Amino acid sequence: MPESEFLKDLKNSTTTKTSLLVEFRRKVVHLIALLVPIGYLIVPRKPALLILAGCAFVSILLDLLKYYDKGFRKSFFKVFGKMLRSKEIKRFTGATYILGASLICAFAFDKWIAIIVIIYIITGDIAAAIFGKRFGKHKTIGNKTLEGSIAFFITSYFASIAMRFIALPVAPWSALFMGALTATVIESLPLAIDDNLTVPVLTGLLLQMMYVGYF
Numbered sequence: 001m002p003e004s005e006f007l008k009d010l011k012n013s014t015t016t017k018t019s020l021l022v023e024f025r026r027k028v029v030h031l032i033a034l035l036v037p038i039g040y041l042i043v044p045r046k047p048a049l050l051i052l053a054g055c056a057f058v059s060i061l062l063d064l065l066k067y068y069d070k071g072f073r074k075s076f077f078k079v080f081g082k083m084l085r086s087k088e089i090k091r092f093t094g095a096t097y098i099l100g101a102s103l104i105c106a107f108a109f110d111k112w113i114a115i116i117v118i119i120y121i122i123t124g125d126i127a128a129a130i131f132g133k134r135f136g137k138h139k140t141i142g143n144k145t146l147e148g149s150i151a152f153f154i155t156s157y158f159a160s161i162a163m164r165f166i167a168l169p170v171a172p173w174s175a176l177f178m179g180a181l182t183a184t185v186i187e188s189l190p191l192a193i194d195d196n197l198t199v200p201v202l203t204g205l206l207l208q209m210m211y212v213g214y215f
Contacts, residue, residue: 026083026129030094033122036102037115041167049106056099063092097196098122109204110212112171116160117200117207120183124156125196128187144188153184175211179203 040048065072067090077084080093088094098121105114132148140146157180164171183203187195208215
């Protein structure tokens with residue numbers, strides 16, 4: 001896809017806005033992803049895998065259309081442009097990575113682990129983005145801030161505690177702390193793959209090995 005095509009469409013959209021208000025709107029929409037772990041609490045594993053696979057397929061299809069179809073791309077940017085980050089213009093969106101990670105986690109890990117690690121990335125990422133932009137002063141790696149990482153850890157840890165009280169008594173207390181800490185470290189690293197994928201998958205892998213011992 002010619003670079004000029006994307007730049008032209010981007011120029012005609014509002015994608016480049018990066019204010020705190022735009023980030024807040026993006027994260028409010030991001031909260032919709034909480035339907036994934038909540039739904040997985042209710043829906044049995046096999047139908048949940050089918051639903052997640054279908055949603056991931058649709059999300060990937062939309063991203064491909066965004067890339068290859070000019071008419072669809074313009075409409076997509078018009079609707080979602082304000083909430084897209086620059087890296088999502090020519091790559092998969094965060095929604096696609098979240099759905100893909102949820103599918104992998106539901107397939108590979110015990111149910112409580114899959115639910116917890118998805119909650120980590122959703123709640124922690126929201127807190128890190130908003131607090132990092134508003135209060136972030138101490139840079140760590142790349143564009144990450146110490147304040148954002150602290151917000152990620154605190155929010156994701158207490159969100160997992162709340163989930164344990166509500167519906168996951170099987171989850172060990174130590175696993176909640178270890179998972180939140182691991183997720184925070186992974187999120188802070190400048191990895192080439194989107195953290196919406198790396199955080200839940202790598203954190204889930206560690207918890208599965210430590211607390212279950214098999215796949």
